[in-house]
Amino acid sequence: MLDIVIAGGVVIDGSGAPRRAADVGITGDRIVAVGDLAGMPARRRLDAGGHIVAPGFIDSHTHDDQLLLEHPARHPKLLQGVTTVVTGNCGISLAPLVHGHPPPPLDVMQASFHASFADYVRAVEAARPALNAALLVGHTTLRVGAVADLGRAANATETERMRAGVAAALAAGAIGMSTGVYYPPSRAATTQELIDVGAPLAGGAGIVTMHLRDEGDRIDDALREALAVGRALNVPLVLSHHKLMGAANHGRSVQTLALIEDAARTQSVCFDCYPYAASSTMLLPERVAACTDVQVTWSQPEPQAAGRSLRRMAAERGIAPEALAAALMPGGAIYFAMSDADVERILAHPLAMIGSDGLPGDGVPHPRLWGTFPRVLGHCARERGLLALEAAVHKMTGLTARRFGLAGRGLLQPGCSADVTVFDAGAVADRATYADPTAAPLGIAWVLVNGQLAVDHGEVAHGHAGALLRRRV
Template sequence: MIPTQHDILIRHGLVIDGSGAKRLPADLAIDGDRITALGDLAGHRARTEIDATGLIVAPGFIDAHAHDDIALLDQPDMRMKVSQGCTTVIVGNCGFSAAPLTPRETYPDDFLLGDESWYRFPRIADYFAHLDHQPAAVNAAALVGHAALRAESVGDLTRPATPAEIAQMRARLEEALADGAIGFSTGLEYPSSRAADTGEIVALAEIAGKAGAVYTTHTRNYDHHFREALDEALEIGRRAAVPVVLSHHQGDGPENAGHVAWSLPRIDEARNAQPVGLDVYPYNAAATIIDPVFVLSAARVLINSSQPHPEMAGRELDEIAAEWSIDREAAAVKLSPGGAIYFCQDEQDVQAILTYPPTMIGSDGLPGGEINHPRLWGSFPRVLGHYVRELGLFDLETAIHKMTGLTAKRFGLIDRGKLAEGAYADVTVFDPDVVIDRATFTAPSAESLGIQHVLVNGAFVWRDSKPTGARSGRPLKRETRLASLTLSQPHVTEIADF
């Protein structure tokens, strides 16, 4: 029997449940960390009641592509995420994860998750234990980064791993998956992993496949060899018998403008034979390390930081190169290591990827302070305000599904990403007429508008548009929540659903 006295009641809201179904007026009751009733609850009472008249009540947003591994530890209020309505982050993307990493004196320059003093978790279990004892405001599910495995096991990162090194990485990955990691990620465009050949990745990805986990990939190239890189990612999924998630699907440089005319049909074709998903951030500019390879395909490059030339932060690369009387590639070498924003994508392509039904929403933001991009603070309200309300690309129900139910299914997050009796009480309440991003490339940390309340596991972490200080997030461990995604002669409709 459903109780009529509750911990929390959210009344009179328009409920969008995360499934893609149309909104319905309903009340929502929460007891402990679970949703206990949904519907007309006029006769029910609660210790805390919220009037959501005119507001949307949705599942808490899940950031499908986050780099918050260390932010969860040194910025546990996670204001940049809860202010957007996010209640869960998927960390360990692009091959970079805070664990497993044995402490050492130096790390590769492309490890940009944050303060290196936090690289002190030899096992994923150690990382989860820290989050259990010192929780953050949001939940976290963790991927194991290929670059972290290489740093642990490969003597020279500029070459492919030897068979003995691959065997060691496979053992470390198997251990991490047993500890609760949800999958394996690569960043094959980055220096730490660039030398790895396809066979090395297949050998590791098949460990994820056997464990019922996923393989996410920042592919080997997004500009001149974009087609080949996409094909390689799909090949790895087939050979390793593992579901593939294509990270921040994009085509960089003028030669790839309009790539969606072939790349999305290519993904559709693959989805008829293997599980393939993808995520995107809602901007036409990327942000990452300063790399001479990356600067060649960007229309503009804005320098965020430079260790040898900190005075150049905030300036355009072409201006710096002209001042130094060298080309932009040489200027990038001189400025490295550091961070930059690359204006390299076609806006119409971004919109086409956003509207593609299998696409999830991810921020891809780097919270370490080196690379400032508005996507860290603005991605989810930007979709809701700019792309839904202002441009009308799709409706709110579709947008919220891409931020919640779809992502929960991709990563096997059981009882997350939905509003239903028995589901965890991760809830976001927002004003659909107001919600919008305010972060820009010149003010990248400006908070968004319109997010009224956010609950994580039944506790308010954001109330009346302000943080509460509560830290009710949890590490979400695979062995307790991951629905099996292994490939044992799956039916085509099951593959298309992934």
């Protein structure tokens, strides 16, 4: 007797293979059969007629470290069909750190830190998260805890402390390390510091994900630095949220993609991206000039600025936007500085995975937090025709699981974990916008996490079915 049969749907299995009509049988937390299951008895049948049945989506780039510990009635990721999140990106993780006032960008987490990675792992397991999580340890978090003067490269003792922190995080269950040398606390880190701190990742122990030092005029140098780190460590490299910032750099994705493709012939490298031409991070006055507009997402000194245009506010006050940005810090913002052509070219590339990079702690967040996955399926695949639906699903399931070392996830095949998303290919759509960023998407019928029905037509049905995922290749 099967526990659940998802009957009458069209399976897109996450491998990139063409769709086919098939039922899906689940027992416990496993997929046990894919095919014609009409005669098989089951405790529960879900009629998926007219729907696509896919592996649950994997959000390859999140800052959901604190969200894992919380249980909102409306969950931004579950409602999009996401069943696994990779946390701790961009150098920022919630552990290990003991610090009274962590500097930006650590404050984007809007959360308290944990003294050891094992403590954080215990907190996640005790919270029984809504979806599965694979955790990265952040180099910037380690650096803030270990380096006495963040304005210089780490000395030998500090490097050894950070390296031990990476080893301890891996032992506690982390799947790798993230870096973010773009951000002030890590700007003084040298390429060699990253290589030395990342040493425990070697030999298959973990991956490295890297937010580049520069995503504008000097992106070529920054890409070469990241590729060198991946090569020196001999570990899989994920380039974070690949993009080109500033009008002067629009169109350069032709060259950056060629550079990455060339490297991919001799090393493991891929990248994540989201389907929007605006980015979001901490408020940084030096970033304003390259943008056509900037929208504030939160501000500690002026909470009422959240959701407002920085340029409009600056004009009202008769001051420079950069001066206003400095006055609103600490805070966060959305930066309109990419071209749609670059965004689409990057997203359609075979090495691209989907990652939202959403910031759940923001007062008025970037719509990517609530819209990324339905937007790729609806806007990018169906409406824009940028890629086949099978390729779109692959970029959010099988490709991601393989690159991050999450064997048994991301594929809809017998023996795999029963993470499943059932959606209407004709109706799936994002509704989150810059003006209304937390509108839930349309067209996601059911989401199963480890065999438990987690979402039933837009309502969270089970908010504790997730598990902590270890690296398994």
